[in-house]
Amino acid sequence: MAVRQRLPRAFYCRPTLHVAEDLIGKVVVHRARGRAPVAGAIVEVEAYIGESDPACHAAPGPTGRNAPLYGPPGISYVYLNYGMHYLLNAVTEPEGSPAAVLIRALAPLEGLDTMRRRRGGRGRVPDDAALARGPGNLSRAFGVTLRQNRMDLVDSNLGIEDWGLTMGPLSWGPRIGIRVGADRPWRCWVTGHPAVSGRRGPATP
């Protein structure tokens, strides 16, 4: 583990599609109080860009919930979806330009026992590749809830680091699970990686 560098704010203060692609292979780390740290490599992301993107939470303009999107880059944006799943985003672009990258899947690296304990609540314990596969599962495995909203990813218990990992070739395709703006190919994943949710094969035009 020669390199464990926390990503600086400048990393996030760039065009969202660039940030999304560069986040692949970076490592999400959560050091919750009194718990063993958990870490996983990002293998799947989606970009949500601006008020003109109908699927972005900023589409209706500023509201109480989407305020973090309008704030400085490098901050987390977490919200509750379908009444039961927390979804983790990293805010991008300069302050005032509402955009973010949704972290959809991680390949577990450290703290696997903690992830299994958090995921195993009901039903069987998933295999390792499935522990943080899908944005809702990811948040459960990593202990991310609304308490992790608006955290500074550059300097807090929740952050994203560069461990010098190399991932396989990337694919781009339509975003998953949205009913508007599904035409934009703003989902990026490591082609064929077992920890990717939904379709993980190469993009098929």
Place this chain on the structure above:
DNA sequence: CGTTCGATGCACT
């Protein structure tokens, strides 16, 4: 394999 569908809470109109 594939598709359907219920659970579940809250922001927003």
Place this chain on the structure above:
DNA sequence: GTGCATCGAACGT
């Protein structure tokens, strides 16, 4: 009151 940036169980083929 409506509609989700989801998940997994329960079917059908």
